[in-house]
Amino acid sequence: MSGYDEAYRRSTRHPEEFWAEAARGIDWDVAPATVLGQDGRWFPDGRLNTCHNALDRHVAAGRGGQLALIHDSPVTGGGRVLSYAELLDEVARTAGMLRDLGVGAGDTVVIYMPMVPEAVIAMLACARLGAVHSVVFGGFAARELAVRVDHARPKVVLSASCGIEPSRVVAYKPLLDAALEQAAHRPERCVILRRPQCPAELTEGRDLDWAATVRDAAPAPCVSVAATDPLYVLYTSGTTGSPKGVLRDNGGHAVALHWSMAHVYGAAPGEVFWAASDVGWVVGHSYIVYAPLLAGCTTVLYEGKPVGTPDPGAYWRVVATYGVRTLFTAPTAIRAIKKEDPSGEFAKKWDLSGLRHLFLAGERLDPDTYHWAADLLGVPVVDHWWQTETGWPIAANCVGIETLPARPGSPTKPVPGWDVHVLDAAGNDCPPGVEGSVTVKLPLPPGALPTLYRDEARFRASYLERHPGHYLTGDGGHFDADGYLYVMGRIDDVINVAGHRLSTGSMEEVLAGHPDVAECAVIGVADEVKGQVPVGFAVLKSGCDRDPEELERELVALVRERIGPVAAFRRAVVVARLPKTRSGKILRGTMRDIADDRPYATPSTIEDPTTLPEIAEAMKRA
Ligand code: COA
Ligand code: AMP
Numbered sequence: 001m002s003g004y005d006e007a008y009r010r011s012t013r014h015p016e017e018f019w020a021e022a023a024r025g026i027d028w029d030v031a032p033a034t035v036l037g038q039d040g041r042w043f044p045d046g047r048l049n050t051c052h053n054a055l056d057r058h059v060a061a062g063r064g065g066q067l068a069l070i071h072d073s074p075v076t077g078g079g080r081v082l083s084y085a086e087l088l089d090e091v092a093r094t095a096g097m098l099r100d101l102g103v104g105a106g107d108t109v110v111i112y113m114p115m116v117p118e119a120v121i122a123m124l125a126c127a128r129l130g131a132v133h134s135v136v137f138g139g140f141a142a143r144e145l146a147v148r149v150d151h152a153r154p155k156v157v158l159s160a161s162c163g164i165e166p167s168r169v170v171a172y173k174p175l176l177d178a179a180l181e182q183a184a185h186r187p188e189r190c191v192i193l194r195r196p197q198c199p200a201e202l203t204e205g206r207d208l209d210w211a212a213t214v215r216d217a218a219p220a221p222c223v224s225v226a227a228t229d230p231l232y233v234l235y236t237s238g239t240t241g242s243p244k245g246v247l248r249d250n251g252g253h254a255v256a257l258h259w260s261m262a263h264v265y266g267a268a269p270g271e272v273f274w275a276a277s278d279v280g281w282v283v284g285h286s287y288i289v290y291a292p293l294l295a296g297c298t299t300v301l302y303e304g305k306p307v308g309t310p311d312p313g314a315y316w317r318v319v320a321t322y323g324v325r326t327l328f329t330a331p332t333a334i335r336a337i338k339k340e341d342p343s344g345e346f347a348k349k350w351d352l353s354g355l356r357h358l359f360l361a362g363e364r365l366d367p368d369t370y371h372w373a374a375d376l377l378g379v380p381v382v383d384h385w386w387q388t389e390t391g392w393p394i395a396a397n398c399v400g401i402e403t404l405p406a407r408p409g410s411p412t413k414p415v416p417g418w419d420v421h422v423l424d425a426a427g428n429d430c431p432p433g434v435e436g437s438v439t440v441k442l443p444l445p446p447g448a449l450p451t452l453y454r455d456e457a458r459f460r461a462s463y464l465e466r467h468p469g470h471y472l473t474g475d476g477g478h479f480d481a482d483g484y485l486y487v488m489g490r491i492d493d494v495i496n497v498a499g500h501r502l503s504t505g506s507m508e509e510v511l512a513g514h515p516d517v518a519e520c521a522v523i524g525v526a527d528e529v530k531g532q533v534p535v536g537f538a539v540l541k542s543g544c545d546r547d548p549e550e551l552e553r554e555l556v557a558l559v560r561e562r563i564g565p566v567a568a569f570r571r572a573v574v575v576a577r578l579p580k581t582r583s584g585k586i587l588r589g590t591m592r593d594i595a596d597d598r599p600y601a602t603p604s605t606i607e608d609p610t611t612l613p614e615i616a617e618a619m620k621r622a
């Protein structure tokens with residue numbers, strides 16, 4: 001039996017033995033006597049500190065001089081590097097600052113920051129105190145930040161004066177002020193990192209200057225927490241306008257992420273590991289911050305884009321300059337590079353001989369992009385599939401165990417720990433080649449979400465009730481006859497825009513709030529670079545006579561203002577009617593098929609079949 005098959009079998013047949021062994025990769029204050037609790041939670045009687053495992057233990061083991069963090073920032077023309085000892089010092093003092101502000105174990109801290117080292121430092125400082133961080137992505141609008149502040153109820157907010165996009169400086173402070181005006185919850189303090197690119201007026205009595213406050217703080221030691229205590233909450237899009245607060249615990253997370261570095265990514269301590277994502281997304285949490293540091297690697301924090309900062313060779317420059325061994329990004333980034341540099345001229349300018357693997361995730365990897373990247377780089381390109389909820393890959397080619405032959409279009413096979421099934425509507429396993437709902441048989445492995453923050457009922461309703469005994473991923477797909485998994489796309493109203501997960505439901509809520517809109521639908525349509533982009537269809541209130549282009553501009557501006565630029569909402573079409581079932585449900589699935597030029601059958605439940613050609617016509621206009 002091969003390495004992969006053996007590891008997979010062991011992980012599903014004897015999960016406790018498997019994960020007890022993996023848990024030895026972590027330093028425990030109290031080693032867990034129980035591996036899997038009755039309630040499905042891992043290491044329930046273990047105690048540890050995640051920050052200790054990410055920093056202190058490496059310094060104690062003599063790795064203090066090794067680089068821990070490389071900040072590369074083409075948008076500012078700057079950046080800096082921090083060794084493990086330097087990062088530990090900054091994290092301990094930032095934790096001291098938070099402690100002085102009254103933050104203790106179990107308190108929440110919202111982090112709304114660009115891609116600067118202080119964002120990573122802030123996360124680790126919270127972990128050091130046993131406080132729960134909630135990072136909000138910078139591309140969201142004030143209202144989205146307000147919703148998260150109200151749900152997380154932070155004692156302190158950590159933010160910066162600005163983020164820097166290639167085309168503009170994004171002043172964060174006015175966004176933060178607007179969010180806190182809209183939010184019902186009042187944090188006691190906001191600590192603002194003032195960047196030279198943009199000043200920020202501090203609000204008297206509420207705001208503190210980051211540099212000055214940290215400078216005056218004494219370092220704080222690690223606080224021992226239960227393995228099941230929360231490490232962070234990360235909000236992600238569900239099918240409604242209210243985001244889901246995915247909760248991550250300390251023990252299972254540390255064990256799983258540490259294990260994944262060696263076994264999924266094949267990365268060893270001392271190597272340079274680069275996840276080109278943002279700390280506001282789960283990829284950033286897991287593979288910019290926690291996993292590389294838990295494993296003793298050097299992580300790269302890149303403040304730039306794959307193209308335009310300044311050219312499509314930006315990624316290759318970073319790989320060559322720092323000796324990146326493992327690069328992890330989203331297919332959309334590769335498509336953006338390919339579009340600007342189809343023959344890979346920019347890659348040829350750099351010595352990429354140190355690169356060993358390119359890992360891609362965040363959306364389906366189309367075979368064209370797979371082949372282009374594999375031919376260009378001459379290293380294995382590994383598609384792997386996961387979600388905010390799971391925290392680490394569910395399916396991948398586990399190159400640290402055994403590299404299986406790749407099949408373009410498939411993220412290979414389930415990773416050890418994930419008992420993946422493809423189920424039909426009745427809950428039976430689909431035969432190979434037949435598409436169904438992709439689920440994971442319980443228990444989920446360590447590192448996966450134990451619940452939704454302050455919403456156990458929504459957790460059960462969203463993930464556990466559809467197929468009892470299984471976790472519903474929300475993705476559709478199939479296995480082939482050899483056990484390779486194919487993940488084809490969401491079966492709900494979540495879309496994936498440039499690797500960013502967004503809810504069409506939340507955009508519909510915004511459009512429906514416009515005074516002239518009677519009803520609306522937002523669907524994701526295929527896009528050459530971003531994978532999908534949202535397009536809105538609006539029916540006007542009766543008697544309302546509006547110039548469609550003017551209304552489109554208003555709706556686009558409204559989504560940008562309420563959700564943020566990251567939604568990339570640029571098209572809204574006025575239509576006379578929407579296709580609906582006789583019970584009044586909008587046929588979004590059929591609309592998606594029409595938009596993507598897929599063959600579709602007219603549903604038997606449709607109220608009026610003539611609405612379909614009408615909507616097809618409107619889509620051509622969009
Ligand atoms: N703060 C403020 N604004 C932000 C932002 C941030 N952190 N991130 C993105 N935005 C804004 C952008 O400026 C842009 O605004 P615009 O409408 O004024 O141009 C908008 O949000 C959309 O941004 P983006 O999704 O980055 O699209 P783009 O067209 O600027 O670039 C790509 C396209 C493909 C190059 C880019 O999406 C990309 O690098 N994707 C990789 C995605 C990724 O790493 N995903 C993580 C999962 S692994
Ligand atoms: P997020 O929670 O933002 O990481 O988004 C998770 C969703 O992205 C998944 O549910 C999938 O729909 C999609 N996704 C991520 N990686 C892949 C992949 N390798 N193949 C197909 N879909 C993917």
